[in-house]
Amino acid sequence: MNLRLTFIGPPGCGKGTQAARLRREGFEHVSSGDLLRAESAAGSALGRRVAPIVAAGGLVADEVMFELVAGYLGRHPEAALVLDGYPRTAAQAQHLATLRVDGAVFFDVADELLLRRVRNRVLGPDGAIYDLEHDPPPPGVAVTRRPDDDPAVWARRLATYRQDEPPLRAFYQARGQAHAVDAGQPVEQVHAQIVAVIRELRQARP
Numbered sequence: 242m243n244l245r246l247t248f249i250g251p252p253g254c255g256k257g258t259q260a261a262r263l264r265r266e267g268f269e270h271v272s273s274g275d276l277l278r279a280e281s282a283a284g285s286a287l288g289r290r291v292a293p294i295v296a297a298g299g300l301v302a303d304e305v306m307f308e309l310v311a312g313y314l315g316r317h318p319e320a321a322l323v324l325d326g327y328p329r330t331a332a333q334a335q336h337l338a339t340l341r342v343d344g345a346v347f348f349d350v351a352d353e354l355l356l357r358r359v360r361n362r363v364l365g366p367d368g369a370i371y372d373l374e375h376d377p378p379p380p381g382v383a384v385t386r387r388p389d390d391d392p393a394v395w396a397r398r399l400a401t402y403r404q405d406e407p408p409l410r411a412f413y414q415a416r417g418q419a420h421a422v423d424a425g426q427p428v429e430q431v432h433a434q435i436v437a438v439i440r441e442l443r444q445a446r447p
Contacts, residue, residue: 243267243320244439244442245314245321245343245412246324246342246343246344246345246346246439247323247324247327247328248323248326249328249345249348249409249410250347250348251348251350251352251355252355252359252398252399253355253358253362254348254350254355254358255424255431256348257272257370258283259428259432259435260272260323260325263323263435266321266436268323268438269317269322270322271324272325272326273309273310273324273329274389276313277309278295295389296388297394297397299397300329303332306327310327310337311336311340312385314340324337324435329402329409330405330413331412335412338416342418343418343442344418344420344439344442346429346435347406347419347420347421347422349422351425356392356395359392359395360392361447362386364385365382365383365384366382366383378396388439403414420438422435
């Protein structure tokens with residue numbers, strides 16, 4: 242049975258970057274934000290409901306998020322995967338526990354560094370994430386910013402995360418599944434920390 246991990250951290254902490262890097266380790270990257278944006282782009286009834294909430298940096302109802310994530314997990318029962326951005330609350334974590342999760346990796350990073358990262362984050366036309374200061378896009382590549390990277394929107398998202406994170410971390414600590422990484426380090430060092438967590442989880446399995 243392959244590992245199911247969840248990456249938990251504030252906006253701009255590098256969850257998506259690290260989840261994408263784990264593809265080379267055989268993991269699928271499942272972004273809750275991507276699931277929501279895909280639903281919105283499809284123009285479904287659910288997509289029309291969640292689109293303004295996502296654009297404003299708000300949180301979609303737990304029941305809706307669980308429906309989206311459970312549907313994906315049900316379609317990929319044997320996949321090694323990383324859930325990026327889900328769960329966000331203890332209630333969502335309790336839902337997810339009914340489907341199985343093997344470890345929760347918490348990305349710890351200071352707010353000041355987060356703000357700098359968000360200001361420098363842009364997306365390429367293929368969805369690639371670039372940092373204008375440390376990892377700029379190739380010359381001639383058109384880039385855009387995510388609507389939820391607007392400073393005011395980001396500040397609301399961060400405040401919500403800081404409020405919801407303590408009970409969420411406590412939930413996984415009580416289950417012995419919480420693992421913290423120093424996400425303020427360079428990308429390669431953060432990746433090495435995560436690989437060490439994966440190694441530990443695999444060794445602990447019966």
